Amino acid sequence: MTRGFGLGVAQVGGIGPAEPRSSVVARLVDLMRRAKDKGASFVVFPELALTTFFPRYWQESTDAMDRYFERSMPSRETIALFECARDLRIGFSLGYAELTPEGRRHNTSVIVDEAGEIRGRYRKIHLPGHADRWEGAPFQHLEKRYFEVGDLGLGVFPAAGTRIGMCLCNDRRWPEVYRVLALQSAELVVLGYNTPTEVPGWREEPHAKMFTHLLSLQAGAYQNSVWVAAAGKSGTEDGQHLIGGSAIVAPSGEIVAKASTEGDELVYCDIDLDMAAPYRSGVFDFEAHRRPEEYTLITERKGRGEPLPRPEGSAGGP
Amino acid sequence: MTRGFGLGVAQVGGIGPAEPRSSVVARLVDLMRRAKDKGASFVVFPELALTTFFPRYWQESTDAMDRYFERSMPSRETIALFECARDLRIGFSLGYAELTPEGRRHNTSVIVDEAGEIRGRYRKIHLPGHADRWEGAPFQHLEKRYFEVGDLGLGVFPAAGTRIGMCLCNDRRWPEVYRVLALQSAELVVLGYNTPTEVPGWREEPHAKMFTHLLSLQAGAYQNSVWVAAAGKSGTEDGQHLIGGSAIVAPSGEIVAKASTEGDELVYCDIDLDMAAPYRSGVFDFEAHRRPEEYTLITERKGRGEPLPRPEGSAGGP
Numbered sequence: 001m002t003r004g005f006g007l008g009v010a011q012v013g014g015i016g017p018a019e020p021r022s023s024v025v026a027r028l029v030d031l032m033r034r035a036k037d038k039g040a041s042f043v044v045f046p047e048l049a050l051t052t053f054f055p056r057y058w059q060e061s062t063d064a065m066d067r068y069f070e071r072s073m074p075s076r077e078t079i080a081l082f083e084c085a086r087d088l089r090i091g092f093s094l095g096y097a098e099l100t101p102e103g104r105r106h107n108t109s110v111i112v113d114e115a116g117e118i119r120g121r122y123r124k125i126h127l128p129g130h131a132d133r134w135e136g137a138p139f140q141h142l143e144k145r146y147f148e149v150g151d152l153g154l155g156v157f158p159a160a161g162t163r164i165g166m167c168l169c170n171d172r173r174w175p176e177v178y179r180v181l182a183l184q185s186a187e188l189v190v191l192g193y194n195t196p197t198e199v200p201g202w203r204e205e206p207h208a209k210m211f212t213h214l215l216s217l218q219a220g221a222y223q224n225s226v227w228v229a230a231a232g233k234s235g236t237e238d239g240q241h242l243i244g245g246s247a248i249v250a251p252s253g254e255i256v257a258k259a260s261t262e263g264d265e266l267v268y269c270d271i272d273l274d275m276a277a278p279y280r281s282g283v284f285d286f287e288a289h290r291r292p293e294e295y296t297l298i299t300e301r302k303g304r305g306e307p308l309p310r311p312e313g314s315a316g317g318p
Numbered sequence: 319m320t321r322g323f324g325l326g327v328a329q330v331g332g333i334g335p336a337e338p339r340s341s342v343v344a345r346l347v348d349l350m351r352r353a354k355d356k357g358a359s360f361v362v363f364p365e366l367a368l369t370t371f372f373p374r375y376w377q378e379s380t381d382a383m384d385r386y387f388e389r390s391m392p393s394r395e396t397i398a399l400f401e402c403a404r405d406l407r408i409g410f411s412l413g414y415a416e417l418t419p420e421g422r423r424h425n426t427s428v429i430v431d432e433a434g435e436i437r438g439r440y441r442k443i444h445l446p447g448h449a450d451r452w453e454g455a456p457f458q459h460l461e462k463r464y465f466e467v468g469d470l471g472l473g474v475f476p477a478a479g480t481r482i483g484m485c486l487c488n489d490r491r492w493p494e495v496y497r498v499l500a501l502q503s504a505e506l507v508v509l510g511y512n513t514p515t516e517v518p519g520w521r522e523e524p525h526a527k528m529f530t531h532l533l534s535l536q537a538g539a540y541q542n543s544v545w546v547a548a549a550g551k552s553g554t555e556d557g558q559h560l561i562g563g564s565a566i567v568a569p570s571g572e573i574v575a576k577a578s579t580e581g582d583e584l585v586y587c588d589i590d591l592d593m594a595a596p597y598r599s600g601v602f603d604f605e606a607h608r609r610p611e612e613y614t615l616i617t618e619r620k621g622r623g624e625p626l627p628r629p630e631g632s633a634g635g636p
Contacts (some may be wrong), residue, residue, distance in 0.1 A: 008464070011353070013371050013485055018325075025483030030525060033323070035395075037579070052319075064442055071441065073607060075393060076434075106362075111577060120628070120632060121473065121631065121632050123332050125609050125612055126607055126608075126609065127607075128601065141569030142332045149372055149609065151629070151631075152628065152632050153610060153612060153628070153629065153632075154631055155625065155626065155628045155632055156625035156626075157625070157628075157632075158625075162340070163492035170601075170607075173601065173602075174541070174608070174611045175494075175497065175541055176493075176497075176608075176612070179493065179494075179613075179615075179616055180612065180613060180615045180616065182622065183615045183616070183619045183621075183622060183623065184615070184622070184623065184625040184626060185622045185623065185624065185625065186625065191597075201600075202600050202601070204344075204570075204582075204596075208570060208572075211571065211572070212571055214542060215533070215536055215537055215543070215571050216537070218494070218533055219533055219541070220536070221538075222530055222533060223491065223492070223493055223534070223537070224533075252522075252526060253529065253530055254526075254529070255535050262563075277474055278520065278522075280539065280613060280622070281517075282520050283446065283491065284491075285522070285621075286620060286621045287620055287621030287622075288620070289444055289446065289488075289492075290492070290494075290619050290620050291443050291444065291467065292616065292618070292619070293617075293619045294443055294471060294472060294494070294498065295387075295497075295616055296617055297497075297498045297501045297502070298494060298498065298501070298610065298616050298617065299610045299611075299614055299616065299617050300610070300612050301501045301607050302604060302605055302610050303357065303501075303603075303604045303606075303608070304500065304501060304502075304503045304598070304604055305501065305502065305503065306502065306503065307473065307474035307475070307476075307481065307502040307503065308471070308473065308474075308502060310438070310471070310473045310475075311469070311470055311471065313439065313469075313470060314470050314473055314475075
């Protein structure tokens with residue numbers, strides 16, 4: 001049995017700090033059309049897809065960042081995306097900076113269906129970086145300053161004839177994220193990211209950024225029997241380099257499509273949602289094999305602590 | 319700062335069903351000596367390292383399998399390993415089938431220190447395969463028949479100047495395992511495995527076995543800022559092929575040493591335990607970044623279920 005699904009991932013090249021929304025939205029609409037031409041029923045856009053990756057900038061007043069935030073979705077400036085989705089009968093996910101009517105700021109993504117209606121919303125939970133100013137650094141990574149931790153949980157939404165879970169960027173490095181989505185029977189996990197090649201104070205070889213990005217997607221897909229689709233904002237933005245590597249990963253853990261550039265690029269694959277079935281009923285039959293009673297530290301502890309006392313028989317004896 | 323540690327992984331080639339313990343133990347002693355010659359302070363042996371991988375055989379009476387089990391550790395037949403460790407001042411981990419004085423059967427591993435004393439014991443929690451007979455299959459995978467689920471939890475033990483967590487074979491595919499060990503401040507996770515290239519009823523490409531083996535180790539190491547050392551029983555046993563690929567993986571997720579054969583082979587690396595420090599205080603600073611309140615499904619649910627109801631604001635709205 002197969003269940004075909006046309007899956008597009010829209011990588012977006014660098015967006016300068018002065019590029020107007022109208023220009024960015026036109027680029028996204030073009031990518032959506034290219035996805036439809038390939039046969040996509042759903043297309044994944046990056047995190048903070050409407051603006052430059054502004055957490056690189058320090059501002060004493062966070063209000064000075066308001067121009068990077070959306071007060072409504074859709075808005076006058078973004079409605080073209082929703083209209084295009086409705087016209088083409090294609091769903092999409094989109095990441096953006098959200099300023100709520102209550103004045104809360106979140107790193108957010110939405111799932112929009114082929115009627116152009118929002119069907120699901122996610123606010124980023126794992127905010128990387130810092131809230132203070134890194135003196136002397138060429139770039140900051142101020143997600144902990146400009147965003148609050150998401151308050152909507154890790155949800156799974158029916159859309160495009162399947163069940164889609166969302167996360168954003170740094171979330172993809174945490175195995176708990178995929179697991180919580182898989183335990184709600186997600187079949188597809190979509191995410192956007194902005195991953196700088198160099199982070200001040202973190203001496204990692206540049207190639208490691210691409211390696212750990214892909215490793216995280218592949219492990220999440222395999223260990224949870226889900227498809228994973230990740231769209232990056234990539235290339236150079238205002239002097240800062242963001243990795244490319246937008247990709248689609250199968251439930252086998254294998255990459256089946258990957259961007260070959262760092263610019264606007266449509267990555268596409270005709271996937272089979274049912275490919276996951278033998279994994280879910282075999283090696284990753286959760287009901288048969290998982291042992292939640294052994295996992296309690298995962299929710300009981302936040303940080304690293306002392307080894308638990310061991311039961312009798314753990315050491316010594318015959 | 320660096321903290322050097324000599325880490326050996328002893329891959330063991332096929333063990334036939336009739337090979338006596340004395341012969342196997344002599345092979346393990348030889349591998350231990352080779353590890354010491356390289357500079358190892360600790361060497362990792364495979365799962366069920368003393369016998370053939372007997373869960374491939376159906377027996378109506380589980381008692382017929384008793385000859386594959388150890389009633390004590392060490393025993394007259396295995397004491398040579400412990401004496402060698404003491405003589406060489408080298409620690410080791412060893413997997414074996416354990417029959418307890420109470421008559422319980424477990425797939426077990428122990429950590430033995432450089433004085434030849436057992437310092438930690440683990441009984442396998444994630445038992446793969448089945449308990450019933452697969453009719454017509456060339457091999458069975460009867461771990462759920464011959465072993466009980468481990469009753470000692472996932473422990474971390476002080477040994478060889480570091481903190482070592484253990485797991486076995488299929489455990490390595492479950493991200494919860496590494497996480498529970500990392501939350502107890504493990505610096506090194508050691509494991510043994512017996513991974514057949516072909517499992518009846520599971521049509522996976524043969525190369526996928528090696529790929530998902532390494533993917534699981536690499537993700538576990540990276541996402542938890544630990545070193546991972548995995549020793550396989552490898553090659554052909556009584557007509558069944560087991561993958562090789564015994565490996566040492568760094569906290570970067572990168573493989574730093576890997577077996578090149580499927581026989582008895584000593585894999586070695588001079589590792590730096592402190593390489594993990596910037597990961598633990600950076601991208602994987604659990605205390606700063608983890609959100610246990612979002613992970614409750616991991617312990618509340620065993621199998622896949624319906625999506626949770628979403629809070630207000632999850633769909634629609636501005």
